Amino acid sequence: xxxxxxxxxxxxxxxxxxxxxxxxxxxxxxxxxxxxxxxxxxxxxxxxxxxxxxxxxxxxxxxxxxxxxxxxxxxxxxxxxxxxxxxxxxxxxxxxxxxxxxxxxxxxxxxxxxxxxxxxxxxxxxxxxxxxxxxxxxxxxxxxxxxxxxxxxxxxxxxxxxxxxxxxxxxxxxxxxxxxxxxxxxxxxxxxxxxxxxxxxxxxxxxxxxxxxxxxxxxxxxxxxxxxxxxxxxxxxxxxxxxxxxxxxxxxxxxxxxxxxxxxxxxxxxxxxxxxxxxxxxxxxxxxxxxxxxxxxxxxxxxxxxxxxxxxxxxxxxxxxxxxxxxxxxxxxxxxxxxxxxxxxxxxxxxxxxxxxxxxxxxxxxxxxxxxxxxxxxxx
Amino acid sequence: xxxxxxxxxxxxxxxxxxxxxxxxxxxxxxxxxxxxxxxxxxxxxxxxxxxxxxxxxxxxxxxxxxxxxxxxxxxxxxxxxxxxxxxxxxxxxxxxxxxxxxxxxxxxxxxxxxxxxxxxxxxxxxxxxxxxxxxxxxxxxxxxxxxxxxxxxxxxxxxxxxxxxxxxxxxxxxxxxxxxxxxxxxxxxxxxxxxxxxxxxxxxxxxxxxxxxxxxxxxxxxxxxxxxxxxxxxxxxxxxxxxxxxxxxxxxxxxxxxxxxxxxxxxxxxxxxxxxxxxxxxxxxxxxxxxxxxxxxxxxxxxxxxxxxxxxxxxxxxxxxxxxxxxxxxxxxxxxxxxxxxxxxxxxxxxxxxxxxxxxxxxxxxxxxxxxxxxxxxxx
Numbered sequence: 075x076x077x078x079x080x081x082x083x084x085x086x087x088x089x090x091x092x093x094x095x096x097x098x099x100x101x102x103x104x105x106x107x108x109x110x111x112x113x114x115x116x117x118x119x120x121x122x123x124x125x126x127x128x129x130x131x132x133x134x135x136x137x138x139x140x141x142x143x144x145x146x147x148x149x150x151x152x153x154x155x156x157x158x159x160x161x162x163x164x165x166x167x168x169x170x171x172x173x174x175x176x177x178x179x180x181x182x183x184x185x186x187x188x189x190x191x192x193x194x195x196x197x198x199x200x201x202x203x204x205x206x207x208x209x210x211x212x213x214x215x216x217x218x219x220x221x222x223x224x225x226x227x228x229x230x231x232x233x234x235x236x237x238x239x240x241x242x243x244x245x246x247x248x249x250x251x252x253x254x255x256x257x258x259x260x261x262x263x264x265x266x267x268x269x270x271x272x273x274x275x276x277x278x279x280x281x282x283x284x285x286x287x288x289x290x291x292x293x294x295x296x297x298x299x300x301x302x303x304x305x306x307x308x309x310x311x312x313x314x315x316x317x318x319x320x321x322x323x324x325x326x327x328x329x330x331x332x333x334x335x336x337x338x339x340x341x342x343x344x345x346x347x348x349x350x351x352x353x354x355x356x357x358x359x360x361x362x363x364x365x366x367x368x369x370x371x372x373x374x375x376x377x378x379x380x381x382x383x384x385x386x387x388x389x390x391x392x393x394x395x396x397x398x399x400x401x402x403x404x405x406x407x408x409x410x411x412x413x414x415x416x417x418x419x420x421x422x423x424x425x426x427x428x429x430x431x432x433x434x435x436x437x438x439x440x441x442x443x444x445x446x447x448x449x450x451x452x453x454x
Numbered sequence: 455x456x457x458x459x460x461x462x463x464x465x466x467x468x469x470x471x472x473x474x475x476x477x478x479x480x481x482x483x484x485x486x487x488x489x490x491x492x493x494x495x496x497x498x499x500x501x502x503x504x505x506x507x508x509x510x511x512x513x514x515x516x517x518x519x520x521x522x523x524x525x526x527x528x529x530x531x532x533x534x535x536x537x538x539x540x541x542x543x544x545x546x547x548x549x550x551x552x553x554x555x556x557x558x559x560x561x562x563x564x565x566x567x568x569x570x571x572x573x574x575x576x577x578x579x580x581x582x583x584x585x586x587x588x589x590x591x592x593x594x595x596x597x598x599x600x601x602x603x604x605x606x607x608x609x610x611x612x613x614x615x616x617x618x619x620x621x622x623x624x625x626x627x628x629x630x631x632x633x634x635x636x637x638x639x640x641x642x643x644x645x646x647x648x649x650x651x652x653x654x655x656x657x658x659x660x661x662x663x664x665x666x667x668x669x670x671x672x673x674x675x676x677x678x679x680x681x682x683x684x685x686x687x688x689x690x691x692x693x694x695x696x697x698x699x700x701x702x703x704x705x706x707x708x709x710x711x712x713x714x715x716x717x718x719x720x721x722x723x724x725x726x727x728x729x730x731x732x733x734x735x736x737x738x739x740x741x742x743x744x745x746x747x748x749x750x751x752x753x754x755x756x757x758x759x760x761x762x763x764x765x766x767x768x769x770x771x772x773x774x775x776x777x778x779x780x781x782x783x784x785x786x787x788x789x790x791x792x793x794x795x796x797x798x799x800x801x802x803x804x805x806x807x808x809x810x811x812x813x814x815x816x817x818x819x820x821x822x823x824x825x826x827x828x829x830x831x832x833x834x
Contacts, residue, residue: 075721075833076713078795098478333456341455390834391797415458417771417805424800424823428831439827443804444820451808451819453455454770 079388082422083395084214084243084369086265086272087412090329093269096322104317110309112324117306119327123335124260124278125251129307131277131299132323134316137242137263140275142170143297144208144238144259148279148286151175153205156197158189158225162215162398163240167208174292179204185216185401186371188364191224198228204235211244215398217371217407218362219244226256236283242266243368245276247342247411249335258283264319267342267368267412269326274319340453342367345410345419348449352423352442353408356430361397361405368411371397373404375435380406386429392422416450459768462802463775464594464623464749466645466652467792470709473649476702484697490689496700497686499707503715504640504658505631509687511657511679512703514696517622517643520655522550523677524588524618524639528659528666531555533585536577538569538605542595542778543620547588554672559584565596565781566751568744571604578608584615591624595778597751597787598742599624606636616663622646623748625656627722627791629715638663644699647722647748647792649706654699720833722747725790725799728829732803732822733788736810741777741785748791751777753784755815760786766809772802796830 081088089097102108113132120130133139149155153176157168160183171178179197183189189209198204207225212218222239229235236258244250245260246267252260257280264274279299287300296313305312330338346367350360353372361371374380381396381403397405408422423442430437461468469477482488493512500510513519529535533556537548540563551558559577563569569589578584587605592598602619609615616638621630625640626647632640637660644654659679667680676693685692710718726747730740733752741751754760761776761783777785788802803822810817 075717076709076793076795078793078797080797329456337455391795413456413458415456415771417458417460417801420804420823421797421801424804424827425797428827428834431831432834438824439831440820440824443800443823444818447804447808447819451811454808454812 077389077391080392080421082392082409084217084266084407084409084411085263087267087269087409087414089271090269090326090413092325092329093322096325097271097318099318099321101317104311104315109317112321113315114309116320116324116327119324119331120276122331123245123327126253126278128278128280129303131302131306132311132315132320133275133277133297133302134273134314135275136272137240137261137275138166139297140261140263140277141166141240143277143294143299144261145170145174145176146292146294146297147290147299148236148238148259148283149174149176149205150289150291152177154179154201154203155206155208156181156194156201156204158194158207158209158220159183160187160189160216160218160220161185161210161213163210163213163242167240171208186218186361186363188218188220194225195228198232202232204232206236206238208238210240210242211250212241212247212366212368214243214369216362217366217369219364219366222257223255230256236280236286243366243411246330246338247366247368249339252278252280264323268323269329269412270319270322273316274323341415342411344449344453345414345416346370348416348419348446349408349410349423351449352419352446353426355445356427356437356442361401369395369407369409371405371407374406375430378433378435379403383429383433386432387425390425390428392425394422416454419446419450457769457771460772460801462772462789464597464646464787464789464791465643467647467649467789467794469651470649470706470793472705472709473702476705477651477698479698479701481697484691484695489697492701492704493695494689496704496707499704499711500656502711503625503707506633506658508658508660509683511682511686512691512695512700513655513657513677513682514653514694515655516652517620517641517655518546519677520641520643520657521546521620523657523674523679524641525550525554525556526672526674526677527670527679528616528618528639528663529554529556529585530669530671532557534559534581534583535586535588536561536574536581536584538574538587538589538600539563540567540569540596540598540600541565541590541593543590543593543622547620551588566598566741566743568598568600574605575608578612582612584612586616586618588618590620591630592621592627592746592748594623594749596742597746597749599744599746602637603635610636616660616666623746623791626710626718627746627748629719632658632660644703648703649709649792650699650702653696654703721795722791724829724833725794725796726750728796728799728826729788729790729803731829732799732826733806735825736807736817736822741781749775749787749789751785751787754786755810758813758815759783763809763813766812767805770805770808772805774802796834799826799830
């Protein structure tokens with residue numbers, strides 16, 4: 075029987091019809107005034123999204139491309155950096171730092187937890203020569219939120235330390251304004267709360283970070299921020315841009331700005347809270363002690379492999395993500411970022427109840443839905 | 455905050471992605487072998503849908519066009535016909551019959567009820583010269599199912615009576631095989647369970663009905679079944695066809711045939727049952743005593759205008775239909791035909807619970823969802 079597949083994965087997320095429409099157009103050439111006009115418009119919207127007057131760059135790459143650009147352009151060989159390594163993407167910062175010859179302090183944190191503030195303070199006090207702190211704002215692999223403002227404040231106490239934030243699953247979920255957070259480099263990707271297919275990454279850098287561009291001795295070509303910045307300030311790109319994705323970004327940013335950044339953050343907060351409370355009311359345990367508003371990681375009940383649960387969910391119409399690395403088979407992750415609304419949350423919870431019962435974990439049908447409905451009720 | 459609009463109206467219904475994709479193509483010319491190939495393929499699929507070997511016609515019109523064609527081609531001035539008039543669309547049969555000079559017996563039935571079998575038998579016994587019985591298989595305005603097989607059987611007892619069925623909201627919902635049902639003319643439209651935009655109507659006629667084509671004295675041009683039939687048997691149309699809708703119909707029929715007609719009917723039966731039982735468990739009353747599987751009409755609770763309820767539903771993400779004519783403001787109609795699955799039913803019920811509470815009609819949150827889940831559970 076017909077079953078629709080609904081994406082509830084933390085990237086890619088569903089595309090709004092406006093975005094699909096924008097993508098389904100004939101291609102235009104990028105070395106034209108027509109493209110320049112759209113590109114400039116898009117970049118103005120990106121500035122509004124991040125509440126900045128600075129030139130926010132767009133790369134034709136997935137998010138990891140901009141992570142690499144952050145390392146290559148703002149650091150030099152041997153630079154000591156602190157890595158907040160609390161999951162798969164924290165580990166990616168570490169690997170990038172190692173690959174390009176930085177000197178990383180690898181602060182490994184149990185998956186599902188955020189960093190310890192005292193511990194970070196201590197590291198910083200013992201490493202006054204720290205050149206950077208690299209962190210995820212929302213660690214997608216563990217659905218964990220890290221406080222980046224605290225790190226931004228700490229960094230100010232050092233002589234020359236920048237805070238580099240992977241905002242791949244935080245931009246478009248929270249109000250992420252790097253200049254208020256004390257963040258020097260902020261990157262994000264297209265296929266998360268920006269509601270686009272993968273293929274674009276976005277990079278913001280502060281005035282403080284800009285000074286590094288002339289000092290950095292790491293080899294770069296495709297991800298050369300200085301060159302790209304110059305080109306993009308003229309409404310062009312150094313290399314061929316992902317034309318249709320930029321046109322679609324222009325649309326999705328309109329949707330985001332039309333909703334309003336405060337409203338958008340509130341919506342995500344409510345969706346996340348409803349999801350968390352609903353799964354808890356079904357007796358399930360959250361993966362994260364500091365849960366993010368982008369996605370919710372949940373332990374599968376004892377005796378039920380999370381991947382079996384995911385298969386059952388897929389059979390009835392929901393694609394959710396599993397755990398990565400050592401969490402594989404143990405957890406599943408439900409996204410609620412980007413093109414989701416309250417009714418989507420109710421739907422996945424109603425399906426989760428059915429899937430759990432199907433696999434022999436008895437939950438009262440409707441109980442989780444009721445929990446979520448109660449949270450949503452005062453907000454409709 | 456972002457709210458998605460979900461169509462739960464009994465036409466148009468949501469389009470499957472495959473259909474949207476088919477529609478979003480460059481137009482091709484219809485007087486080409488390319489179009490003829492697609493058209494012939496589509497018509498073969500229509501035959502499978504209706505389990506017939508006869509030439510099923512496609513018109514560029516909405517469903518009413520094929521209703522008119524049924525009157526114009528298979529009847530003559532003064533022909534006595536019985537109209538099963540149990541709603542807005544039954545009334546349309548009556549108006550068509552009057553407009554074109556037939557002699558209709560207008561059997562008016564209270565909205566929400568089906569015909570009385572003894573009454574129909576009596577009419578037929580008293581009118582042996584009856585040339586036709588015109589009926590809806592599913593009366594969309596009242597979400598009521600009429601047994602057409604019973605009428606088909608009765609018609610056989612008369613010398614020359616054909617049964618003409620409006621299957622606009624039954625084809626693709628039930629297994630509708632005119633030759634098994636004793637139906638002589640069956641019409642349907644594109645924007646219902648065929649999951650297309652409006653603009654196509656479909657007309658089947660039996661061998662018995664075919665004999666009427668040479669006798670009928672009513673004036674016809676655009677809806678000339680004889681002319682159209684000849685053209686369409688050659689893979690062309692008498693007048694310009696709705697090219698992109700036919701290409702999309704080819705896709706949607708593939709979806710339907712791939713699911714399987716039995717499975718499809720079962721899915722609709724379960725969705726309808728889950729919806730009906732869920733709303734009843736919330737204390738609401740169904741409009742129809744003989745509810746159809748295409749859509750469910752529900753009385754709004756005392757003191758709550760159904761149109762206010764609809765507005766509240768729309769505010770949280772659901773567009774449902776209201777009542778027509780004297781039912782306006784009293785009922786609302788939830789569709790579950792075509793591109794809907796079980797999880798859609800759970801979603802609209804969870805939203806309905808919120809909307810009812812919002813308007814001061816207290817229902818236990820999750821209760822209706824639970825009722826629907828229980829019905830769905832054994833079928834997943």
